[in-house]
Amino acid sequence: MSADQIVFWVFAPISIGSAIAMLFQRNAVHAALFLIVNFFTIAVFYLVLDAPFLFAVQIIVYAGAIMVLFLFVIMLLGVDRDEVLTERVWWQRPAAVLLGVGVFAELFVAIRAGVGFATKGADAFAETANRGGNPQALSRVLFRDYLFPFEATSILLILAAIAAIVLAHRRRRAITRAERDAEETAVLEPEVVP
Amino acid sequence: MSTPIAYFLLVSAALFTIGTVGVMVRKNALLIFMSVELQLNGVNLALVAFSRMHGNLVGQALTFFSMVVAAAEVVVGLAIIVFVFRRRRTANVDDLSVLRW
Numbered sequence: 505m506s507a508d509q510i511v512f513w514v515f516a517p518i519s520i521g522s523a524i525a526m527l528f529q530r531n532a533v534h535a536a537l538f539l540i541v542n543f544f545t546i547a548v549f550y551l552v553l554d555a556p557f558l559f560a561v562q563i564i565v566y567a568g569a570i571m572v573l574f575l576f577v578i579m580l581l582g583v584d585r586d587e588v589l590t591e592r593v594w595w596q597r598p599a600a601v602l603l604g605v606g607v608f609a610e611l612f613v614a615i616r617a618g619v620g621f622a623t624k625g626a627d628a629f630a631e632t633a634n635r636g637g638n639p640q641a642l643s644r645v646l647f648r649d650y651l652f653p654f655e656a657t658s659i660l661l662i663l664a665a666i667a668a669i670v671l672a673h674r675r676r677r678a679i680t681r682a683e684r685d686a687e688e689t690a691v692l693e694p695e696v697v698p
Numbered sequence: 699m700s701t702p703i704a705y706f707l708l709v710s711a712a713l714f715t716i717g718t719v720g721v722m723v724r725k726n727a728l729l730i731f732m733s734v735e736l737q738l739n740g741v742n743l744a745l746v747a748f749s750r751m752h753g754n755l756v757g758q759a760l761t762f763f764s765m766v767v768a769a770a771e772v773v774v775g776l777a778i779i780v781f782v783f784r785r786r787r788t789a790n791v792d793d794l795s796v797l798r799w
Binding site: 526527532535536543554565573581600603607625627641646660663672 | 709780
């Protein structure tokens, strides 16, 4: 058994286990923490699959930035409130599990027919595709073949940032003179409590 | 590397399926969002595995783009959830039925 097989068989159960734990977790913070574990195991898979650049990006962007954003919003919305588990449609949960089993069976059949369980990775990946190091080779692909999509993503990111600001910004309303006067009179003449 | 590529694809399929079930079962908008992230990660893993299988870096480049789009999607989606929460004081998707007829 080679090293990458050992790594795979150690991390695959952790990956799927943390995903299932996230599914059954009622507390949002605990679910987020399980998701972080899952993201780390996926990063390890990237390392095994000879993608060290994506390994770093996965940890920095997903386990770092995106999950911090999630935890921040959980905090904003209130940590202590648990999920309401009453269903409007009683058969929704069994139907979801059934559909999930169906999707997995379909994917399993597709993988077996399309890839097969004997297919290994391409030989000499480090010398051909990853020539000169993975970040260098990936940047050659990104900036040569996919330059226009790469530039387009920058517009996408700016648009997303602007959209988030527009959505989350609370406009401070100007206080009119009438309101201020009303407030002053309210302070001067307190309402008579019946 | 001696692990068959199909094993990675199976893990990726399992993660995608768990994410799908999560989207259908969970009620909190945030947890639905996390399940969507899980689905995205499953697909990313499949792309990197295919990249390794075919011996070129196109799959990794696609994963890179998918991560950028996911980051943008998370930013906008979480802003929408915060916005809705401010208006309606709830993040439960069953209570948000204004757009339903």
